[in-house]
Amino acid sequence: MSVLKSKSPVKAHLFLLALFLSSTLLAADLPSGQKTPEGVACDAVAAYINRDAKAWLATLVRPIYGEEGNKTYAEFKKQMADGPYKAAEDKSEKPPRIIKCYKARGFSLDGPGSAAYALGHFNENMFVDIIVETALGKLQRMRYHVLKDTDDKWYFEPRPDLCPLYSMGLNNESDSTEVLYEVK
Numbered sequence: 001m002s003v004l005k006s007k008s009p010v011k012a013h014l015f016l017l018a019l020f021l022s023s024t025l026l027a028a029d030l031p032s033g034q035k036t037p038e039g040v041a042c043d044a045v046a047a048y049i050n051r052d053a054k055a056w057l058a059t060l061v062r063p064i065y066g067e068e069g070n071k072t073y074a075e076f077k078k079q080m081a082d083g084p085y086k087a088a089e090d091k092s093e094k095p096p097r098i099i100k101c102y103k104a105r106g107f108s109l110d111g112p113g114s115a116a117y118a119l120g121h122f123n124e125n126m127f128v129d130i131i132v133e134t135a136l137g138k139l140q141r142m143r144y145h146v147l148k149d150t151d152d153k154w155y156f157e158p159r160p161d162l163c164p165l166y167s168m169g170l171n172n173e174s175d176s177t178e179v180l181y182e183v184k
Contacts, residue, residue, distance in 0.1 A: 029181070030042055030046075030098060030101065030181050031101055031180060031181055032046075034059075034153035034154050034155070035152075035153070035154070036104070036154060037104035037124075037126045037128055037146040037148070037154045038101050038102075038103065038104055038128050038180050038181075039154065040059050040146055040153075040154040040155060040156055041101070041104075041128035041130060041144035041146055041156060042098060042101055042128075042130065042181075043055065043059050043156075044056060044059040044060075044144060044156040044158075045098055045130055045132060045142070045144075046098065047059060049095055049096050049097070049098075049132075050095075053080070053081040056080070056081070057077060057081060059155065059156045060077065060155060060156055060157075060158060061147055061149070061155040061156065061157045061158075062149065062155070064119075064120045064157075064163060064166075065159070065162040065163050066163075069162040069163065072159075072162060073159055073162060076158070076159060080158075094135070094136060096132050096133060096134045096135075097132065097133050097183070098130060098131070098132055098181075098183075099131045099132065099133045099139060099182065099183050100130065100131035100179060100181065100182045100183070101128065101129075101130050101131075101179075101180050101181040101182075102128065102129040102130070102176035102177070102178055102179055102180060103176065103178040103179070103180045104126040104127065104128045104146065105126060105127060105128075105173070105176055106124075106125070106126050107125065107126075107127070107167075107168070107169060107170070107173065108169060108173060109168055109169045111165065111168045111169075112125050112165065112166055112167055112168050112169070112170075113125045115165035115166055115168075116147055116166045119163075119165065119166075120147070120163075120166065121149075121150055122147045122148060122149055122150075123148040123149070123150065123152070124147070124148035124154075125145075125146075125147055125148075125166060126145075126146055126147075126148075127143055127144060127145050127146065127167075127170060127173065128143070128144045128146060128176075129141060129142070129143050129144075129175060129176035130142050130143075130144060141175070143170065143171070143173075144156055145157040145158075145160050145166070145167045145170055147166070
């Protein structure tokens with residue numbers, strides 16, 4: 001006897017709930033927007049893939065590196081906006097695409113969160129792992145450092161080398177396992 005024809009309304013409700021949840025998770029859209037750490041990380045990747053300098057720059061954290069670091073950061077942003085974004089599009093190659101986005105995680109160490117709060121006045125400090133298909137069948141794992149600013153928006157921090165306290169241990173963290181989005 002099928003669950004739907006069962007005389008047990010509990011079994012039927014559980015089946016429908018499971019069906020609803022699984023279809024909702026499978027149909028989940030790629031995270032986007034600055035309301036979530038995953039959204040801003042995916043937006044940064046998508047803007048880079050689409051060679052949209054304006055969109056990419058909008059995802060970036062405010063200058064937080066001190067006088068000299070901020071000069072280096074400004075030069076970096078200019079080079080990024082002027083460089084790969086001005087390249088002519090090669091229609092012969094399939095553009096990269098986001099295959100998987102994992103749920104954002106906090107750092108294992110307490111230091112990065114404390115430093116981001118005390119020095120930069122950030123509300124949260126996390127990272128997001130993303131898998132990008134760079135060529136047919138070729139996958140690349142990327143880790144994005146993201147900070148939640150006082151405006152309650154998340155921002156991508158592209159130069160952790162300029163303020164290592166905010167991202168101490170970033171590359172030593174284990175690979176993320178909790179999938180938030182995946183291409184089926």
